[in-house]
Amino acid sequence: MTDKPNHLPERLALLADLNAARYLTDGLLSGKENAQAIALNKVTEPLPHDGESRAELAPVRDLIDDAMYKFRDDRPTNADAWLAPRLHAALRLTRREAADRRIWNYLALGVAPDYVVWRHLVAKSQGDAPKVAAARFRGPAYTQAFSRLWWAAELYRDGPDYGPVVTACGNQEMLNTALRMDVIEHRPTAQAMVRLIGRGTVTSTREAIAMAAAINASAATLMYDVVAPDAERDGKPLRQWIEEAESAPAVPRRDLPTGPYEEKTPERSVDVLVDHFAELFAEAPVRGRTDAEEETGAEV
Amino acid sequence: MRAYPYQRLPGVVSLRVTSVELRGPDDIRDPLDTSAFSAVEQVVAPGSSERDDWEWLRMKVSATVPGRATAPDGPWTDLAVVVVLSEGATNTRITTALTPGAEGGRQWVGQLDLWRADHLDRATMSVHVVATVDGVAGREIAASTKDWIVDLKAEAPLRGRELDVVEVGFREGPEWLRGFHEIPWAVDTSGDLPVVHLNTDFEGVSDLIGGNGTSVDNMVRDLLLAQMCTDVWTAVFHTAIGDLEIEDDGTPLFPRDWRGEVLREMLPDVVPGLPVEDALGEVHRRRTGTSGWTDLQPRIHYAATRRADVPKVLSTSIRGLEGIHRGTDA
Numbered sequence A: 001m002t003d004k005p006n007h008l009p010e011r012l013a014l015l016a017d018l019n020a021a022r023y024l025t026d027g028l029l030s031g032k033e034n035a036q037a038i039a040l041n042k043v044t045e046p047l048p049h050d051g052e053s054r055a056e057l058a059p060v061r062d063l064i065d066d067a068m069y070k071f072r073d074d075r076p077t078n079a080d081a082w083l084a085p086r087l088h089a090a091l092r093l094t095r096r097e098a099a100d101r102r103i104w105n106y107l108a109l110g111v112a113p114d115y116v117v118w119r120h121l122v123a124k125s126q127g128d129a130p131k132v133a134a135a136r137f138r139g140p141a142y143t144q145a146f147s148r149l150w151w152a153a154e155l156y157r158d159g160p161d162y163g164p165v166v167t168a169c170g171n172q173e174m175l176n177t178a179l180r181m182d183v184i185e186h187r188p189t190a191q192a193m194v195r196l197i198g199r200g201t202v203t204s205t206r207e208a209i210a211m212a213a214a215i216n217a218s219a220a221t222l223m224y225d226v227v228a229p230d231a232e233r234d235g236k237p238l239r240q241w242i243e244e245a246e247s248a249p250a251v252p253r254r255d256l257p258t259g260p261y262e263e264k265t266p267e268r269s270v271d272v273l274v275d276h277f278a279e280l281f282a283e284a285p286v287r288g289r290t291d292a293e294e295e296t297g298a299e300v
Numbered sequence B: 001m002r003a004y005p006y007q008r009l010p011g012v013v014s015l016r017v018t019s020v021e022l023r024g025p026d027d028i029r030d031p032l033d034t035s036a037f038s039a040v041e042q043v044v045a046p047g048s049s050e051r052d053d054w055e056w057l058r059m060k061v062s063a064t065v066p067g068r069a070t071a072p073d074g075p076w077t078d079l080a081v082v083v084v085l086s087e088g089a090t091n092t093r094i095t096t097a098l099t100p101g102a103e104g105g106r107q108w109v110g111q112l113d114l115w116r117a118d119h120l121d122r123a124t125m126s127v128h129v130v131a132t133v134d135g136v137a138g139r140e141i142a143a144s145t146k147d148w149i150v151d152l153k154a155e156a157p158l159r160g161r162e163l164d165v166v167e168v169g170f171r172e173g174p175e176w177l178r179g180f181h182e183i184p185w186a187v188d189t190s191g192d193l194p195v196v197h198l199n200t201d202f203e204g205v206s207d208l209i210g211g212n213g214t215s216v217d218n219m220v221r222d223l224l225l226a227q228m229c230t231d232v233w234t235a236v237f238h239t240a241i242g243d244l245e246i247e248d249d250g251t252p253l254f255p256r257d258w259r260g261e262v263l264r265e266m267l268p269d270v271v272p273g274l275p276v277e278d279a280l281g282e283v284h285r286r287r288t289g290t291s292g293w294t295d296l297q298p299r300i301h302y303a304a305t306r307r308a309d310v311p312k313v314l315s316t317s318i319r320g321l322e323g324i325h326r327g328t329d330a
Helices: A017-023 A037-042 A058-070 A076-091 A101-111 A113-120 A145-156 A163-169 A172-176 A187-198 A205-218 A236-246 A267-283 B205-210 B215-242 B258-270 B276-288 B293-307 B310-329
Strands: B014-024 B028-031 B056-064 B076-087 B092-097 B107-115 B122-133 B136-143 B148-151 B164-168 B185-188 B195-199
Touching (some): A017 A101, A037 A101, A058 A113, A076 A145, A076 A163, A076 A172, A101 A113, A101 A145, A145 A163, A145 A187, A163 A172, A163 A187, A172 A187, A187 A205, B014 B122, B056 B122, B092 B107, B185 B215, B195 B205, B195 B215, B205 B215, B215 B276, B215 B293, B258 B293, B276 B293
Parallel strands (some): B164 B195
Antiparallel strands (some): B014 B028, B014 B056, B056 B107
């Protein structure tokens, strides 16, 4: 299996897509080789916030070590819900910074290629040699191994409360399908979806897909922003939270960290949408659900 | 045409940005000059201000809605006019409700704040008219057709993107460029935005591209630029189509950043006569399937050449050359 890099610098960095491509060897993707740590660190660029504490590499690496240790006898998938909020709180990025793919490339190749292999090595079909999809190292925001966790934490957290992130990440489709949809950008919508999962109305991944599809379709004619208004966006708490990184202790391992003190999602708005989505979901076709009209017998 | 299960509002809904103010530390309030936003282009370019320390900006906006919306005998109640600003690359969406102004309900005004740390590149802004129809609240009954753009990277309010050109010596430059030291430029499509690296080791090329010389120099320069643009358009198309996210049922998705923008713009020329979603599926099938990708190349070339204005530049140059010959012959 791919090991922890034998060379870890002190600071996180940026790794351009083009440079990352050279290190995505077949050996690495099949988990048989290590990433070429020294060569790779020669082609990186410093972070725009290189001088700040949040650019330190060791706290992030420690966190990933702990995730792999904690879930060593478990399914690696289960580590997502633990790592997502903690990674988010350790990095303390703005959305602008997180939209730069280069930081995620660096985390995957320069900081923790062993984690990416551990978490995402799968055999496509029986008999095939297991492989990691290259997009887990370098790819779209909702696919890349670390960026998907960060965005899940960013879009599902309720202000400072990471609780909903844990609930959401417990269902892989909230990461895979829901994260790609535009509706998730509306906080009350995201919170209402999480609540349906938390309540047990939506349980399996198939049900999550069905719910997400129904919500997305309904958004074509209904404006959730009007039916369920969010609080006004204020960027100051985030800035303050980022500044506090200078003196913040390590991210807690047992308790959840605390996010930026942004205003929470208005409770009434979430309630309105929970009711609406529950109705939509009751009528939505779910693959394999016996009472659904569109039963596809093909799925096992 | 999409069908709606309720009555929509016919007519044109339009949006206008009337003022922009940059806000920053120590309570800075710096109104942007009107040259920083253009009602014709429908673009706001805060980058055209000298100031780079702003943290957020406040836009005053005004929307025009057909008078029928508020007619007492209309089917719509609880009318709301909302402005939505969003950027796919940062998954950010903010909305603001406008309030009715003068002109008997046709004019709606309000303000919208944009936080700089929430955005990377280009945010789009649209206006939506929402009402209760047949007892259902929150129905969108009309929307603006042309979005406004808030461009955080540009220095001028222009809809079309300016080509980002970086001058660099390839021989000593970034590692990946060293192998290319004999060519005048290279296109990099891997980052936030495509960039052209102009090789300063290639003697004379930066003077030619950057300069304003004789009429012949300028003709050669314009031709070179057109050629460069063709390269860029071709490269960005291939990058965008090669990096698609695919749904479980095989449907490709439009990327949410500039890659998606490029595809939406070029696909109508690459696969004419199809809605862009279908065109994307078609191109993806051809690229990943066993045949059809080769046949598409001339069309991709066509789309790139058109966008790079090659026909116009070339015919101008040819006419220019004719003029010069005539001048010397006489």
